[in-house]
Amino acid sequence: MSGEQGALPPEYRSPQAEALLRQAIELIEQARPMPLSASSMISKDEVLAVLQAAAQALPEELRAARWLLKERQDFLARVQAEGDQIIATARSQAEQMVQRTELVKMAEERARSIVADAEEQARHLKLETEDWCDQKLGAMQVVLERTMTTVASGRARLQGAERREAEPAPAPTEPETPEGFFDQDD
Template identity: 45%
Template sequence: MSFDDFDDTTDDSYPQPMPVQARLGESEVILRRTIDIVATAPSMPLSSSPRIDRDEVVELLEDALVRLPDEIRQARWMLKERQEFLDKTKREADELLGAARQQAERMVQRTEVVRAAEARARQVIDAAEEETRRLKNETEDFLDQRLGSFEILLDRLSKTVANGRNRLSIGSEPPPPESEEPIEQQEVADFFNQDDL
C-alpha cells in the first residue's frame, strides 16, 4: 500500500487549500500554510502515515521560492530609495553651506550673519548624517529580522518535510544519519547570503 493508492479518495475532513494573494512578505505566509498542511494532515486509514496533497505542498513551496527573490529585490529598492533621499539631503546641505560661504564673502562686515549661516549649515549636515545613521540601522535591523524569520521558517519546514518523508517511507531502508548541516540547508544558506546578492 502506498501514498498513491489514496490519491483518488475523497474525504471531507481533508484540509482544503486557501487562496494566496501575492504581497510583500507573503513568502512567510505561504511557508506557514505549508507547515500547517503537513503538520495537520490526517492519517491514512489503518496507518500512522499522514495523507497530504503532494501537488499542493510542492506548489506552495515553489510559490514561496519564486516570491523570496521579489521580496529581497523590494528590500534592495527600499535601500536604494533611502540612499537617494540621503544623497538629496546632503546635496541640499552642501548647497546651503555654499550659499552661506558666498554670503560671507559678500558680507565681510556682517560676521554674525555669516557665522549663523555656517552654524545652520553645520546643523543641517549633522542632522542629515544622524538621519543617515538612523535609517541605515533601521534598514539593517529590518533586513536582519526578515532574513532571520525566513531562516527559521525554512528550518522548520525542512524538518517537517523530512518527518513527513520518513513517515511515508514505510518498508523502505532507514534514512542515512544526518550530518550536522544537510546539503539542502547549506544550499538555502548560500541562496540567501545577502552579501552575494
C-alpha cells in the first residue's frame, strides 16, 4: 500500500504520521512487561525511529491538511460567488419581468384611457353632427314649406286663370232697350 501512496500527490496520501504513531502504540502495547512492575521493556531504538519518522511526516501532512483546507475554502468561496451570481441574476430577471408587467399594465391603462377619450369624442361629434344636420334640415324644411306655399298659391292662381279661360266669355249683351223707344221709322 505504501507503494501506491508514493504515486499519489501528497495532498491525497493517507496520513503517514498517524500510521507511524499507531505503530509506536503497538510497539508499546506488545512490549514485554517487567516482572513485579507496571513498566514494560521496549526497544528504545525501534520506538525512537518510529516517532522520528512520524515527526518528519507531520509537517508534510500539515501542509497537505492546510492545502485541503485552503482548497475547501476556495471551493466554498467559488460556490458562494456562483450562488450569489445566480441569485442576483434571478432577482434581476424577476425585476425585469415585474417592470415589463408594470409597463404592460400602464400601457393597457393608457390604451383604455385613449379608447375612452376617443369614444367620448366620437359621441360628442356624433351629437354635434346630428344637431347641425337637424338645424340644416329644419332650415331647409322652412324654405321648402315657403316654396310649397308659393308653388301652391302660384298653382291656385294658374288654376283660377284657366277656369276663367275655360268658361265661355259671356256674349256681349245688348242693352235692352224698350222697343218702341227708337222706333221712329215706323
